[in-house]
Amino acid sequence: MLFERELRDAVKRGFSQLYRAEVALSDIAIQPTRKDFEGDLTVVVFNLAKLAGKSPEVIGNELGEWLKANEQEVSGFNVVKGFLNIVVQNEAWLRIYAEAAGDESYWQKKADASLLAHPVLVEYSSPNTNKPLHLGHIRNNLIGYSVAELLKATGNPVQKVNLINDRGIHICKSMLAWLKKGNGETPESTGMKGDHLVGKYYVEFDRMYKAETEMLVAQGIGEEEAKKKAPLMLEAQEMLRKWENGDEETVALWKKMNAWVYAGFDTTYRALGVDFDTFYYESEMYLLGKEIVQEGLDKKVFYKKDDGSVWVDLTEEGLDEKLLLRRDGTSVYITQDLGTAKKRYEEKKFSRLIYVVGNEQDYHFKVLRLILKKLGYDWWNKLYHLSYNMVDLPSGKMKSREGTVVDADELMEEMVEQAGKITRELGKIDDFTSQEAEELYRMIGMGALKYFILKVDPEKRMLFNPEESIDFNGNTGPFIQYTYARIRSVMRKADTYPELRPGENYSPAEYKVLNEKERELIKQLLKYPYVLGEASERYSPAMMANYIYELARQFNQFYHEYPIVDPAEVEMTRFRLFLCQVCAGLIRRTLLLLGIGVPERM
RNA sequence: GAUUCCGUAGCUCAGCUGGAUAGAGCAUCUGCCUUCUAAGCAGACGGUCAGGCGUUCGAAUCGCCUCGGAAUCGCCA
Numbered sequence: 001m002l003f004e005r006e007l008r009d010a011v012k013r014g015f016s017q018l019y020r021a022e023v024a025l026s027d028i029a030i031q032p033t034r035k036d037f038e039g040d041l042t043v044v045v046f047n048l049a050k051l052a053g054k055s056p057e058v059i060g061n062e063l064g065e066w067l068k069a070n071e072q073e074v075s076g077f078n079v080v081k082g083f084l085n086i087v088v089q090n091e092a093w094l095r096i097y098a099e100a101a102g103d104e105s106y107w108q109k110k111a112d113a114s115l116l117a118h119p120v121l122v123e124y125s126s127p128n129t130n131k132p133l134h135l136g137h138i139r140n141n142l143i144g145y146s147v148a149e150l151l152k153a154t155g156n157p158v159q160k161v162n163l164i165n166d167r168g169i170h171i172c173k174s175m176l177a178w179l180k181k182g183n184g185e186t187p188e189s190t191g192m193k194g195d196h197l198v199g200k201y202y203v204e205f206d207r208m209y210k211a212e213t214e215m216l217v218a219q220g221i222g223e224e225e226a227k228k229k230a231p232l233m234l235e236a237q238e239m240l241r242k243w244e245n246g247d248e249e250t251v252a253l254w255k256k257m258n259a260w261v262y263a264g265f266d267t268t269y270r271a272l273g274v275d276f277d278t279f280y281y282e283s284e285m286y287l288l289g290k291e292i293v294q295e296g297l298d299k300k301v302f303y304k305k306d307d308g309s310v311w312v313d314l315t316e317e318g319l320d321e322k323l324l325l326r327r328d329g330t331s332v333y334i335t336q337d338l339g340t341a342k343k344r345y346e347e348k349k350f351s352r353l354i355y356v357v358g359n360e361q362d363y364h365f366k367v368l369r370l371i372l373k374k375l376g377y378d379w380w381n382k383l384y385h386l387s388y389n390m391v392d393l394p395s396g397k398m399k400s401r402e403g404t405v406v407d408a409d410e411l412m413e414e415m416v417e418q419a420g421k422i423t424r425e426l427g428k429i430d431d432f433t434s435q436e437a438e439e440l441y442r443m444i445g446m447g448a449l450k451y452f453i454l455k456v457d458p459e460k461r462m463l464f465n466p467e468e469s470i471d472f473n474g475n476t477g478p479f480i481q482y483t484y485a486r487i488r489s490v491m492r493k494a495d496t497y498p499e500l501r502p503g504e505n506y507s508p509a510e511y512k513v514l515n516e517k518e519r520e521l522i523k524q525l526l527k528y529p530y531v532l533g534e535a536s537e538r539y540s541p542a543m544m545a546n547y548i549y550e551l552a553r554q555f556n557q558f559y560h561e562y563p564i565v566d567p568a569e570v571e572m573t574r575f576r577l578f579l580c581q582v583c584a585g586l587i588r589r590t591l592l593l594l595g596i597g598v599p600e601r602m
Numbered sequence: 603g604a605u606u607c608c609g610u611a612g613c614u615c616a617g618c619u620g621g622a623u624a625g626a627g628c629a630u631c632u633g634c635c636u637u638c639u640a641a642g643c644a645g646a647c648g649g650u651c652a653g654g655c656g657u658u659c660g661a662a663u664c665g666c667c668u669c670g671g672a673a674u675c676g677c678c679a
Contacts, residue, residue, distance in 0.1 A: 029621070031618090036622090044621055046621075046660075050659080082622080165679070170678085319605085326677040327677065328677080330677085333678075333679050358673095359607075359674090363606080363674050363675065364674090392672090426639090444641085455615075456615065457615090459607080461607090462615085473627085473641055474628060478641055479641065483641095483642090489639055492638090493638050494638085534618075538618095543618095546616060549626080556643070560634095561643085563637080601639080602639085
């Protein structure tokens, strides 16, 4: 944090002068001072007291005196129960604030230079093409998009990639059900979005399949066997074989239905505001990795069983044996992933490859990294599984097959509708054209949804209750958007007093009468690059969300307590307008990292 | 069964490498719009940080145990 390093150094020097003893920088704990005490930074003196052999109270006072005498920026201190609270003089805050405001580079914390030479790949979304996107996918997409933006903001070259799972038994299920029950339905003939139409037949397959297995069970066949022997399942498997053999009719159907799905996804992605630099298709990648199997066998990392299947033994690492090639010679998921990772590394030499994938695949990625390591690829540790937790409903987990999902398109539509309803009730934009109003509703509705998802740490499981719509008050996206609109409104008012505006060369450094709220606001503003740096390192959009909420909250307190535009107070008005400008800029900048837009009015 | 993750206010969530009296929002209750946007501000209420033991000057945070929940351990992806 700001001044933290300087203070730490100063404490070290002071300690050494006062007690003729050295203390490691890492042993000096500095934290922001709690709100209820006076001060900006707090030195925890317990361990220092121990080293010096005096009581915390005494050390605190002695160190405080020393700092005040020797450090220009320290204007005061107090000691409470072993905590040395340091007051940094206003001039120092203002000086740094003035410098930062005039220096674009201050707001762009740079990542470790060693990472900047090669791209960071962020793989996210990665949908199956047999069903539409649901709330779980929304979380994935929003996290992936935002993490990519965070990395960009810290200077990393980023490529967003989407690996579409466009082949496999699940796709065949939809295809088969459509053949049997579809009557030639198309998105055009039904007016349905393509992905929803295909999803309808995925659910339909499951319904028919369940009926079949139940019938078989009724005939006295065991459940497990019934599931395997059900004619529909056999048919789906046959279809997959046909597809793999390039059967024309099957491939044509597959292409047709996938095209429907892509058109649907395109609409959803656009509504979500996410994008990708590269799309990969599993149908083009699934054969990769076979040469890796051979390589592993040559290096004796893998072994072959009598039936011809290929395995890797990970028991030494505390895991199990893992299959890599079936006895019929076809590859499994992890084999493809090995091949895909290798190909990508050869092509891109990525500095990191971040997989945004749900935590149900923690084991999978552990194994993936381990196998690459065993094969001797030194880039194995550049793979990172950004594991996010499930979005649960009050009724429990979402299941596509059973239709207990919160559909992405529907949810977004509801959010926008809700935003429209609230906006109309408030009646502040009655002069907007209907198109302007629509855009605003979308911005607010999506802002609410995105903030709701992103403010929660990805690792934490979160609950969504469809009964209670997502809030627009309190700790929400619209609250922050509202703060921005409010600031813009003040600035518009200032336009009528050109002589009050801070000019191009305005510097806030000379302002003398900083009040408490302004001071807090400036401190919060200056934290930005530090928070950004950490959020980027930890892949945590939630940190940015929490940061900007706090800033908005503080701004609203300031706004409420003090007038901003006052023709009788030129210096004050300039200072405050400038502060508004910086706050608004930061809100905009931060929300953009979360994929959220800001309105001029709302 | 084994492994991993999780458990903070009625609800949804913050809480950085251990530091002061554990913070927000929602909900409930009270105030504040003839002054720059009330999607706001101020206040009240609400906690055995699942429980226990330990390490420490100090534990929501670290370790062990118990209870509760979830995920994974497929010739599915």
